Amino acid sequence: MLYFSRLKTTLIVLFCAVGVLLALPNLIKRPLPDIPWPQIHLGLDLRGGSYLLMQIDMNAVIKEQLAGLTDDVRHTLLKADIGYTDLGANVLAKRVQFNLLKPSDAAAAKPLLEKLINPVDAAGGAPDLDIKITPSGAVTLTLSRAGLIAKESQALAQSITIIGRRIDGSGVVDPQIARQGTDQIVIQLPGVSDPNRIKRLLGKTAHMTFHMVAQNVNPATKIPPPGVEILPMLNDPTQSMAIQSRVAVDGADLTNAQAGQDPQSGQWVVNFTFNGVGARKFAEITTKNVGKLFAIELDHKIIEAPVIQTPIIGGQGQITGNFTAQSATDLALLLRAGALPAPLKVVEQQSVGPELGADAIRAGIISLAVGFVLVIAFMASFYGLFGWFANIALVVNLLLLVAVLSLLGATLTLPGMAGILLTLGMAVDANVLINERVREEVKLGRKPLAALEAGYKRAYGTIIDSNVTTLLAHIMLFIFGSPPVRGFAVTICVGIVTTLFTSTVLVRLITARWYIARRPAALPVF
DSSP states (O other), rough: OOOOOOHHHHHHHHHHHHHHHHGGGGTTTTTTTTTTOOOOEEHHHHHHEEEEEEEEEEHHHHHHHHHHHHHHHHHHHOOOOOOOOOOOEETTTTTTEEEEEEEEGHHHHHHHHHTTTOEEEEGTTSSSSEEEEEEEEEEEEEOOHHHHHHHHHHHHHHHHHHHHHHHHTTSSSSSSEEETTTTTEEEEEEEOOOOOHHHHHHOOOOEEEEBBBBSOOOOOOOOOOEEEEEBBBSSSSTEEEESSSOOOOGGGGGEEEEEEOTTTTTTTEEOOOOHHHHHHHHHHHHHHHHBBBBBETTTEEEEEEEEOSSSOOEEEEEEEEEEEEHHHHHHHHHHHHHSSSSOEEEEEEEEOOOHHHHHHHHHHHHHHHHHHHHHHHHHHHHHHHHHHHHHHHHHHHHHHHHHHHHHHHHOOOOHHHHHHHHHHHHHHHHHHHHHHHHHHHHHHTOOOOHHHHHHHHHHHHHHHHHHHHHHHHHHHHHHSHHHHHHHHHHHHHHHHHHHHHHHIIIIIHHHHHHHHOOOOOOOTTT
């Protein structure tokens, strides 16, 4: 009970001192921008900001998948020299269909088409395609239910990742992005009163691809030949260009994109760099097509179509297009973040004013202060000197809790503030248990030191058991709860850990130092 080695005492004091220092940045303004200044960030309900509910266009996901499947079928049949007619996708029926010129080719086509089937891991390896060939030579490749569910789930997860990258790149601090339902995403932007720029960033799919221009196709034709698309120009929608549908190089192979200024013209441009796969494809396509037009497509619009002057083998390129500094920076950000698998549309938008957040903060601070004072008064009046020891631990506990949340970069919301208030109440429970056990030992006639030792020893088991079960319950809340519930769970979990330290270690150290210094004949208030 009384023995604390010098090293142990130093570590306890040092730990508390570091906690106090780490909590101070929440009370003091950052002196210099370059100094690390860990703070607790205020959430949307405290700071004000914007709330967006966005929905993924799942039909676009299916349409994109069917377009890729159509292209794969076309190349598979051409490579095998199997004739076909009426190849096309039916989005409503979620299938690709065509007719064999010779029904007798069915036996040769079937194993080739089956190679396009992929197993769905989430569905126990179920196929993502159902292939049917009739005796007349009619072939259908239908997306299976397991494949559709997996594709939609993958599109939602990929969208959340891309949205996070784009918002992080825009400079918004502590955005909260969460899935809602099967096709919706909730986005909370603390401190953002005008979300229009974010909406513009999220309103673009930013799928960039490189295509060879179809040289002999008139852009004015209404029905382009198979394998050719007519797309409008980005800067002049009245103009259009015919490009080959097959993607020569995919923008997904980009590793970096940065806005910059052309040293010769002074215009804003976007410089990009490919990974190894993209660089190899880019070098191959530009080597084989010197003197031809090479189109850069972004979201079904042609940005530009320069002539390939020389093979580009360095894996680097440049996009020009009458950009401003802001538009070049935003395009570079979109390319770095990656392409969304499907367009997003805003289905709900709300703004939380800073006045409401200020009122919430004021109410939270008042409730914390009143609760803190009541707890201190209760402990001091019921347990005297030992109550004041518990009060010191309570203050240190609050500072350690703030320090840990600051290191974690946690976002404090109203549920989080409720968690802190609840932690303050729980923090004294351990000291109440210890003091009551010591009081019982005194009543049984034990000497002060024996009463302290027995009291601490008997209380430890109950303290550990109750706090561990509470900690496990709130870990489950954090894992399975919604974002506001997670904020509540985080403060409780951190509070339980700091409470165990201050109640069973710090208070014991203070009590031991007091006993060694005073050697009392009787314990006060007991």
